[in-house]
Amino acid sequence: MPGFERFGDLERKELQDVLDNGVLMRYGFDGMRNGHWKAKALESELKTALQCDYVQLVSNGTSAVSVALASAGVGAGDEVIMPTFTFVASFEAILLLGAIPVLVDIDDTLGLDSKAVEAAITSKTKAVMVVQMCGSMANMNALSQVCEKHNLLLVEDACQAIGGRYNDKPLGSIGDLGCFSFDFVKTVTCGEGGAVITNNEEYYTNADHFSDHGHDHVGNDRGAETHPFLGYNFRISELHAAVGLAQIRRLSEFLEVQKINYTILRDALSQIPEVTFRTVPDGGQESYSFLNFFLPNLETARKTIESFKESGVDVCWNYYDNNWHYVRKWNHLKDAKSLFPLSKEIKEALGILSEKTFTQSDHYIGRNISCLIKLSWTEEEVKERAIKMVEAIRSSI
């Protein structure tokens, strides 16, 4: 990842089709299209790639999460359990609906800890949102069991893990609803785009209407369509979908390159006894979009990041000190810095969050280094990088 590293003629051709017929919108204008329905075609390709019954494209991954939750009826005052390690999009998508984000610890998978989830369940809990960070996954069996036992919805954010699998199912297809992002830095990119996937027909119909102003999409006269319920505009454009269509057809090519590059780096780092790797649950197969490893402690992790910088090893992060991905630096959330008034329940919940510590998450995130696996590296470049990484780590521990 990211898919833009390999842009070429395939993307150009799909995009040119849209420009040639001039229909930039995914719905309507049947006569002008000359048979080009890029969003529909991308939904169909995603159905096959993700082995699911229904796909609804939306404008981005953050809106995919909001649309998924709304489609299953999650809203004002409902609690949604989410991990401390994710992207800010997770709580944004929950707050947008007036629902309450409840943050809980991760474990050595770098995903939600099922025991922490169970301990956080209250009478207001409606859903558990698992985030498959950095190309791998949480222990999905354990989480599915907790959700089943407590009758909770399981929503899977697989924005960073397209192509990963668990018990031979694509990540994103395991929960009741799955969410994907095709933003500019994801493995498959549209520029901006996202998708909600599900095997539940009702959730799908809700997502289809909700993401287009509540339009029922019956017949071919948009002006005459009815609105069974309120919706918003989370549509994708044909221009974006066209790029995504070319990219999704290249997913197996991208995954193959990611795996080769990941394996070279992992084999090299395995020679250092102090380095351990993130746990991938039994039955899990990573998408290889990132290589994640642990060092003995926060101090050695920070030192390693510094040595990486000095030796020109880029795209590696220790998320403990990161503003985007870890709860420690989310002060705007903890301080409820909203442009508009938030509900009393949300403010109370954020007040509780601001007082909370997450020792178990700190333990894993503090020691973790996460390295992006690029698609544009040559084999020689990856091998050189591996040597530099080993040297930098050895000098820091």
Ligand SMILES: *Cc1c(COP(=O)(O)O)cnc(C)c1O
């Ligand atoms: C990228 C990302 C999102 C949000 O996607 P956008 O398309 O950028 O809105 C959500 N969750 C995770 C884990 C992501 O990495």
